[in-house]
Amino acid sequence: MRRPRSRPGSLTLLLCAAAALFLTTTGTRLAASQEAVLTANETDEEVPAAEPWDPFWDGLPQIDIPVSAQTVTPPMGGRGSTMSARAVHDGQTLFLLVEWSDPSADRSLGRTEDFTDAVAVQFPAAGGTRVPAFCMGDPTAEVNIWQWRAAWQADVNRGYRGSVRHTYPNAVVDAYPFPDDPLFQPGLEADNPFSQTDRRSAVDNLIAGGFGTLTADPFAQVAGWGQWREGVWRVVFTRPLEVGREGNVRLRRDTWTDVAFAIWDGAAEERDGMKSVANFIALDVEPEPLGTGGFPEWPLLLVLGAWVAIATIVALDLPRAGR
Amino acid sequence: MTVRVRVERPPALEAAAGAERSGTERRWTDPALATVLLALPVAGLLELVLVRMFYRVGVYIPKDGPFRTVYAALTALGSYALDLASVLAAAALALLGIRAWRAGRTNAALALGAFLLSSVIVRVAGVEQLGPTARLTFGLAVVALAAPFVRGRAHPLRRVLVAVVAACFLLSSYAGLTADGVRLTGASTGGGVAAQLAAEWLVVAAALLALAAWVACDGPRAGPLLISAPPAGALLTGWWANGAVTGILVLWTVGLRLFLPVWLYALALWGFLAAALGWFRGHRHRSIGLVLVLVSGLLLGSTYAQAVGLVALALLSDGAATGGVPPLGREPPAAAWPVR
Numbered sequence: 001m002r003r004p005r006s007r008p009g010s011l012t013l014l015l016c017a018a019a020a021l022f023l024t025t026t027g028t029r030l031a032a033s034q035e036a037v038l039t040a041n042e043t044d045e046e047v048p049a050a051e052p053w054d055p056f057w058d059g060l061p062q063i064d065i066p067v068s069a070q071t072v073t074p075p076m077g078g079r080g081s082t083m084s085a086r087a088v089h090d091g092q093t094l095f096l097l098v099e100w101s102d103p104s105a106d107r108s109l110g111r112t113e114d115f116t117d118a119v120a121v122q123f124p125a126a127g128g129t130r131v132p133a134f135c136m137g138d139p140t141a142e143v144n145i146w147q148w149r150a151a152w153q154a155d156v157n158r159g160y161r162g163s164v165r166h167t168y169p170n171a172v173v174d175a176y177p178f179p180d181d182p183l184f185q186p187g188l189e190a191d192n193p194f195s196q197t198d199r200r201s202a203v204d205n206l207i208a209g210g211f212g213t214l215t216a217d218p219f220a221q222v223a224g225w226g227q228w229r230e231g232v233w234r235v236v237f238t239r240p241l242e243v244g245r246e247g248n249v250r251l252r253r254d255t256w257t258d259v260a261f262a263i264w265d266g267a268a269e270e271r272d273g274m275k276s277v278a279n280f281i282a283l284d285v286e287p288e289p290l291g292t293g294g295f296p297e298w299p300l301l302l303v304l305g306a307w308v309a310i311a312t313i314v315a316l317d318l319p320r321a322g323r
Numbered sequence: 324m325t326v327r328v329r330v331e332r333p334p335a336l337e338a339a340a341g342a343e344r345s346g347t348e349r350r351w352t353d354p355a356l357a358t359v360l361l362a363l364p365v366a367g368l369l370e371l372v373l374v375r376m377f378y379r380v381g382v383y384i385p386k387d388g389p390f391r392t393v394y395a396a397l398t399a400l401g402s403y404a405l406d407l408a409s410v411l412a413a414a415a416l417a418l419l420g421i422r423a424w425r426a427g428r429t430n431a432a433l434a435l436g437a438f439l440l441s442s443v444i445v446r447v448a449g450v451e452q453l454g455p456t457a458r459l460t461f462g463l464a465v466v467a468l469a470a471p472f473v474r475g476r477a478h479p480l481r482r483v484l485v486a487v488v489a490a491c492f493l494l495s496s497y498a499g500l501t502a503d504g505v506r507l508t509g510a511s512t513g514g515g516v517a518a519q520l521a522a523e524w525l526v527v528a529a530a531l532l533a534l535a536a537w538v539a540c541d542g543p544r545a546g547p548l549l550i551s552a553p554p555a556g557a558l559l560t561g562w563w564a565n566g567a568v569t570g571i572l573v574l575w576t577v578g579l580r581l582f583l584p585v586w587l588y589a590l591a592l593w594g595f596l597a598a599a600l601g602w603f604r605g606h607r608h609r610s611i612g613l614v615l616v617l618v619s620g621l622l623l624g625s626t627y628a629q630a631v632g633l634v635a636l637a638l639l640s641d642g643a644a645t646g647g648v649p650p651l652g653r654e655p656p657a658a659a660w661p662v663r
Contacts, residue, residue, distance in 0.1 A: 013358050016410045031442070032445040310460070
């Protein structure tokens with residue numbers, strides 16, 4: 001039995017190793033990503049940012065995103081399900097709509113046992129050197145998080161109702177000492193985001209660089225509106241494309257970034273790390289107008305034409321190959 | 324009394340013999356392909372452990388003192404392993420394509436060439452321009468590689484195994500194509516997530532089929548069955564000890580969500596490893612094919628993963644679509660393979 005000569009094999013292996021070394025040292029990747037891409041085309045229409053159920057949104061391309069339980073760090077929780085996302089921009093502002101099923105709308109945080117529905121989108125923060133870990137980033141690659149809460153939305157829509165008077169209307173209190181003295185309301189006095197009673201936005205702008213590092217970065221231009229209808233939440237996030245703010249994601253026309261998602265189900269007592277998460281997908285802020293699609297027509301037609309031709313040849317040859 | 328025994332040749336052998344008859348010289352491609360096919364699973368497994376698992380876990384660990392140096396060294400090695408595996412996978416496909424062309428298997432040669440070309444185009448032009456190109460040609464190559472074997476005369480269990488692996492790849496690709504379709508047409512055909520879940524069912528089935536095919540073709544041996552038990556037990560133990568961490572590691576490495584009962588995955592892992600070990604002595608290419616299925620993962624999130632998946636399919640099907648595969652290491656040449 002004749003064995004293959006080893007010289008061509010060794011030479012091939014050497015060439016492959018050298019090519020890989022070149023790729024590694026130059027930071028070039030041979031493979032191309034095949035991850036899902038969320039495309040935000042440009043529109044000149046007025047975007048109904050405060051109306052998530054406006055028919056405008058149904059006209060946007062939608063991608064489905066699988067989410068799974070957060071199982072990296074305690075407290076763990078969540079479940080496997082599917083959410084969807086759509087995006088559009090008007091040259092100045094990015095609008096990102098997310099949609100997911102939730103049989104009950106949980107909008108209260110008044111009682112200890114109340115937990116709110118919520119959703120968050122997460123981007124690599126400006127200044128990061130690489131794509132961060134999708135669970136809250138890491139010290140060398142921070143993340144910028146926009147978190148919308150149903151309870152905050154209720155506060156914006158109808159005013160703050162988390163007080164004892166609203167939560168327990170039949171409760172009787174003889175007297176509260178110093179009811180207006182900030183010394184006895186440290187949360188409010190310290191601007192704790194959870195203690196706000198005069199909320200203007202249902203979205204918190206946050207920055208994190210790993211577990212336990214989540215920090216609020218109050219920024220009025222990050223906004224969002226959510227509405228629940230027949231077992232489905234729809235939330236629209238908005239933010240100007242360019243804000244030049246440290247730690248906040250850079251969004252520019254004709255550029256790509258990454259976006260990850262997380263949802264909380266208040267009825268399941270989910271909060272903090274107890275959530276359902278989706279890994280990063282690509283977000284393409286496309287200069288092409290809405291309706292033209294993200295693909296230039298002629299290369300696409302060329303590709304599809306070539307594919308049909310090759311597929312035909314392969315299909316015609318298959319019966320012979322099977323013999 | 325004269326007894327006539329008709330000995331059938333496997334498709335791979337037929338093709339190889341045809342190529343020999345035509346006087347095709349394989350002076351350098353065969354040993355080159357054999358070397359590449361032996362090196363690919365090593366580089367792929369190294370990448371799987373160091374990049375997909377260690378790098379991602381490591382970002383959560385404070386990197387102080389000596390660990391910082393170790394972390395940097397291992398992630399650099401992992402990065403190199405990823406690049407090496409990418410190059411090896413591309414080289415393997417190119418050499419398999421050449422082999423198929425020489426053996427007169429033009430459909431496989433064309434499909435593999437189209438996939439390689441589209442991978443390069445997508446890499447250069449960017450996925451935003453030609454996103455579905457690689458996925459479409461990948462699907463085509465999967466069919467071109469699997470169909471001749473599935474329709475051939477090998478043992479039915481092996482044919483079903485190849486068909487199920489191909490179906491996994493196609494379902495996973497469909498999930499990606501639904502997202503591409505949104506970009507193309509603005510509308511979603513839907514079912515992407517369901518396709519991923521169905522593919523995960525099939526992964527479990529494929530692992531058990533691999534075990535059944537090995538037992539049916541080669542007969543059971545105690546060694547592989549026993550050696551495979553501890554890793555399967557470790558998966559169960561890991562799940563019971565800390566299901567969260569075990570779950571995320573499995574998701575990161577091979578893309579499985581573990582939504583089925585975990586004992587089923589442990590059983591599948593046992594079967595998968597037993598088949599891979601069992602075939603290693605006599606049919607090393609099949610063992611490597613199984614390992615490469617593991618390396619490619621379920622999500623097929625890059626053209627590298629797709630390329631590895633195609634090499635795996637070619638090996639699992641004994642190279643039926645590519646004029647056979649050269650003997651790997653101490654594996655006997657194709658002529659010695661039994662018809663089963």
